[in-house]
Amino acid sequence: MKALSVLVAEDDPTLRDLYGDYLKRLRGFRLQDQVSSGPALFEALKEKAIHLVLLDLFLPGFDALDGLRRARVSHPRIDFIVLSVGTSPDAVRGSLCLGAFDYLIKPFAFSRFKTALEAYRTYHLGLTERREPWRQEELDRLTGTLATPPLAPDLAPPKGLQAKLVGDVTALLQAWDKSLSAAEVGELLGISRSTARRYLEYLVEIDQVSVDYAFREVGRPVKLYRLGGRDGTC
Template identity: 30%
Template structure:
């Protein structure tokens, strides 16, 4: 299990990021820090593999935090998250060893890809005293034999991500297609198509609810 620390000063964003992380197999959030000072204390007391680090925070910002841990020879991997698009912060984070860089607002798929890429890297390097060239190539080069799953015909990636994000935010709670339709202003028929696709790839599960009268209703739950 890859142990993750989330460093984010917005409690709502931190909660969403936690759900995102734990929706991906092989990851567990072991701590949440609201600023760099809290994160420094946590990293000294917990065994952490990966830090998801916001750049703009009070007290100690993300770049300063990253500098501090590197100065203390803490080599924990870091994925930077920021609303800024400045070249300077990107260059600094890469120079300090960040393994990826996410610009808000990012979609769930991009977040998921960042963690899956990291999991691949972690699996290859974990516990190895000697790294071979082929190991490095697997991390640094795109594997041409590995093809991205394409969105089925008739489904649009932006709508899919809206439905997925809505379900993720209500992880563990049964919701109806009608509820999602009203919340996202998408027709119920369209919502059902996206839910059926997410169920087919194992991201959500379906439960049938039988009322006293009328037809049974399908209820949907996001799978962590």
């Protein structure tokens, strides 16, 4: 599994350690560095290969929105999730307008942190791993459905399946827009192949996902899953 490198920019040592522990609980991410000031953050961005910064917007020496604007201009391929207080509506709005992927208001639970990081991974891989030309509807699905809408009540999964994981599998297929095996889905989401297959088969059953087969010279064909029911709709 490709690990995305993360830099934590937070001046509170307790929170720095907490965010590092949170990252260790998530597959697909690697803590690359931790900094406690604006100058140290900019130095790290120049010297290290970073995919994502977990940023306290009010980091000492960072200049809040001015610092984020400077960072986005200087390092346009690095993404930011802001982890800060929500007392300033202008700061929240400004961060999102400057391209922050998400804004988590302190204090927040691990579940909210996990949701933000997993959504970012789906988004990042959907953009950077694609090699085929985009179609508008495909790009719209990736950029417009980062937070997968809840299933309608009549489509609530049966006992033993989690609605959140159903949404994660659906969002992954939306982002990649190609047929994936249960093993590939499991690896990308950090779950077992058998668990991925259970969820994929449920989505097939409710006609949200269709099945193809990749035939090989030796062995059984590989079952592949693609978003869209048997009538071709999503």
